[in-house]
Amino acid sequence: MMEQEIMEALNDPSNIIICGGTRCGKTTQVPQFLYETGYGSSKSHVHSGIIGVTQPRRVAVLATAKRVAYELGLHLGKQVGFQVRYDKMIGDNCSIKFMTDGILLRVQVVMFYITIFFSLVHFRSSIKFIVV
Structure with missing residues (x-):
């Protein structure tokens, strides 16, 4: 999928799945596309919230x-x-937050996130299935 196709798919309120080979940019490029189009901005009424990206x-x-x-x-x-167990660096105006699966589960309000990317879903984790 190209950037424009991804952005068009995100306008549909359903969930999308982006499949691609290793190192094709699913985890690093897609959050950047979103950030650059206003997702994750506290100033946006439509796309406010944090772009969350999990890694195992x-x-x-x-x-x-x-x-x-x-x-x-x-x-x-x-x-x-980012936030991992015992360590985090998150500013007041954080737009993109990278975290382990366990950190996402500890978040009291998952709806605080506008978008959540689960990277390496083939690493079986009950946390991913609980959130979804």
């Missing part, structure tokens, strides 16, 4: 958060944040 492993959370912040030219811990 702590190392992957840190690596993808750093990469997305770098590619967007933003500071890690401000607009792009």
Whole structure:
């Protein structure tokens, strides 16, 4: 899928599944598309909320958060944040939050997120199925 097709699919209120090969940009590029079109902005009435991205492993959370912040030219811990067990860097104006599956389950209000991306769904995790 190209960026325009992804954005058009997100306008439909149903869930979408994006399939692609390893390192094709599902986890790093799609959240950037959303951010650049106004998702995750507290100023938007239509797309307010945080873009949430889960990863099964702590190392992957840190690596993808750093990469997305770098590619967007933003500071890690401000607009792009992360949270893993015992460590988090999330600013008051966080738009994209990378986290482990377990962190998402601990969030009291999942509806706080406008979009949630589950990366590596083939890693069987009951947490992903509970949230969905």
